[in-house]
Amino acid sequence: EQVSTMPPEPFYWMTGICGVMAMARLPKAIKLHLLQKHLKGRDLEFISIAELQKYIKDTPDDMWLGSGFLWENRHAQRVFEILKRDWTSIVGRESTVKKVVRKIQGKKKELPIGQPWIHGVEPKEEKLMQPLKHTEGHSLIVGTTGSGKTRMFDILISQAILRGEAVIIIDPKGDKEMRDNARRACEAMGQPERFVSFHPAFPEESVRIDPLRNFTRVTEIASRLAALIPSEAGADPFKSFGWQALNNIAQGLVITHDRPNLTKLRRFLEGGAAGLVIKAVQAYSERVMPDWEAEAAAYLEKVKNGSREKIAFALMKFYYDIIQPEHPNSDLEGLLSMFQHDQTHFSKMVANLLPIMNMLTSGELGPLLSPDSSDLSDERQITDSAKIINNAQVAYLGLDSLTDNMVGSAMGSIFLSDLTAVAGDRYNYGVNNRPVNIFVDEAAEVINDPFIQLLNKGRGAKLRLFVATQTFADFAARLGSKDKALQVLGNINNTFALRIVDGETQEYIADNLPKTRLKYVMRTQGQNSDGKEPIMHGGNQGERLMEEEADLFPAQLLGMLPNLEYIAKISGGTIVKGRLPILTQ
Known part of the structure; x- marks a missing residue:
């Protein structure tokens, strides 16, 4: 039965023409849809140690840094355009269906931490890999409490363990999950004996470690x-x-x-x-x-x-x-x-x-830090930094600073001084063995002059340092000088910035990224009249495409990053925007 009395051929032709036009526009429409979709954020991801092992097997000379993309001028331009508008119009409001389901379940609407649209300005992600050779310049991870520094350490530590390298973790907080993840990585390698743990709060489970054992000169x-x-x-x-x-x-x-x-x-x-x-x-x-x-x-x-x-x-x-x-x-x-x-x-x-x-x-610390090998009644293992490095062990050194900050800080500083002595030997006499990875969480609590030397000379001794802190002001407060704090930062080549709330630290990160040129449209309009002939008047309206210099990544965005997301300057100037999964068993 015909819908129209008109001949069908024109309809066929118009349908075909419209179809061709639709197909021509479809790729751009899909791209726009994906961009708008990802502006609303991505689901939190998880990764197992087995998956990490696969990454290492496929790319043994690289370090995996999560998922992300190279941050370029077009991303800065998109951020600039979004910041000029109401964010809710870009990200979108909660759909009616989700709202109904949430109310049926009796849940309250959760306010997200950070702005997911920052990472969503690029819909296409890829695996972020950094050549291991580039990590010899040391890495700084900066972020406020709860932004994901420790979880990032989990990913990096597990990879170093799975590569069969020596790992030393100095953790002032004594994070139990970080310790357990390091232990599980050793077990996944079939080498549980590689893992040793020091923690003054659990002396019966701790190894004994002598921080004065290694020295060349008295x-x-x-x-x-x-x-x-x-x-x-x-x-x-x-x-x-x-x-x-x-x-x-x-x-x-x-x-x-x-x-x-x-x-x-x-x-x-x-x-x-x-x-x-x-x-x-x-x-x-x-x-x-x-x-x-x-x-x-x-x-x-x-x-x-x-x-x-x-x-x-x-x-x-x-x-x-x-x-x-x-x-x-x-x-x-x-x-x-x-x-x-x-x-x-x-x-x-x-x-x-x-x-x-x-x-x-004092107390339990006496036999822990001054072990007596002749005491046969004490069966706890005795080790030191040189033994840990030579045997490619994984040493977790929890300082329990939350319980006693002064003692924890002193222990961390003397451990770092011991590592500096070992690094000096490796530097002076040459090393042909595998690299050593040193992870220092909340570094401002333990940093000292020997640690600065370690940053300066560590590369020649094949030491890779990964340093985490909350603000750069913490370094200045600990070292008593802003110049010394800048000396620390000047010895670190790779910087990972998670969410940062300190304005000075935000400015430092943004200033160390390259500048870019952003485009915007300047609209002008005006009118005029002739003084001699008031009835004669005219008007004008115009648009001009303008450019101005701006930060590649605005400083204020650093305070808006969601958990486990970062902007990084790595490998001598490569700028990447990344996000990390949570490591699971």
């Missing part, structure tokens, strides 16, 4: 601990005196063939060095004068049955009279000089040092 030990002494002036006499006292004791212990540790250093600082002086003089005399006992008998006879201090003074006199003229030793003489120092003045000068030594040796 003076390094004093430098590590003296760096923890609070100081405002550059040439602080208390800090210098503390360093000298620590060095004298450490040198004395080495002379007696005894390895220095925190407990021994504290013992001789607090209890006096008489016992160490006796052992040091005896050990050195035996080395340079086999019949020293006969020579020293006359000196010791005068203090027979005397106190330990009197015996120490007698042996000191024996050294200066008999040993020093032929076999002087400046290290031993430093210890003897300290022993002669006025005890009251000595106590005042080390008043800033003793609390630090007490922090690191």
Whole structure:
């Protein structure tokens, strides 16, 4: 039955023409639909360790950074256009169907964290990969609380473990999920023995680790601990005196063939060095004068049955009279000089040092940080940073800073100082083994001068550092100088910025991204009239396409990023916008 009395051929022709026109416009319509769809946001994604293993197997020389795209001028232009409008008109309001379903389920409308349209300005995503060679320049991850720094660490740590590399994690908060994810990655490799955990809140489950075991020169030990002494002036006499006292004791212990540790250093600082002086003089005399006992008998006879201090003074006199003229030793003489120092003045000068030594040796921390290998009753594993690196182990070092911030900060700083010493050895003597990955969460709590050296020299020692913080002001507050904070930032080549609420940090990130040119239309209109002939008047209206310089990624957008989304400058200037999944079992 015909709908119209007119012949059908014109309808066929018009249908065909309209179909061709529709097909011609269809690709652009689909592109616009996808763009509008993704402006509303994407669903949160999850990834398993097995999937991560597949990425590593497919691209062994790259590090996977989630999904995303290269951020270019067109994305900045789209953001510029969106910011000129009402966001709800772009993102869209809640549909009627979703609203009805939500009310039936009795749920309240949830306010999303961040603006999903920022990532949605590009509908096409791809896997973001960074060559591992580029990570040798170290990486900074900055973001406010809850923005996804720790979850990003999970992804990066698991990849390093699955590559079979050594991993050291310094976590002031003691995040249980981060620790468990690292352990699961080792188990996925079939190597659960690679994982070791240190946490002062769980001493029975913790390994024992000696942060003073690795040193090339004995003076390094004093430098590590003296760096923890609070100081405002550059040439602080208390800090210098503390360093000298620590060095004298450490040198004395080495002379007696005894390895220095925190407990021994504290013992001789607090209890006096008489016992160490006796052992040091005896050990050195035996080395340079086999019949020293006969020579020293006359000196010791005068203090027979005397106190330990009197015996120490007698042996000191024996050294200066008999040993020093032929076999002087400046290290031993430093210890003897300290022993002669006025005890009251000595106590005042080390008043800033003793609390630090007490922090690191009190309670359960004593055997944890000063392990005694001869104690057969303690079956907990003993390790150190060199052993962790050489055996490609995965060490989780939880500092429990939420419970005791001062002790946690001191532990983190001394661990970093130890790593710096190991890095120095690797740098000086060359390394042919696999790289080492060091992850420092909440880095502002533990950063110190040795850590800056680690950033500076780490690349030559094949150390990759991943540093996380909330604001750059945290670095300045910790180091006591904005210049030193900038020195830290200047040694880091890759920057990942998650959601940031601090204005100064936002500006720093935006200023370090390249500028771009944005287009906009300037509309003008006007009218005029002739003074002599008021009835004669005219008008004009015009449009001009203008350009202006602007940030490639506006600073204010950094405060609007959803959780697990970031903007990054990597590999010497590549700008990427990415989002991360959550790592699951």
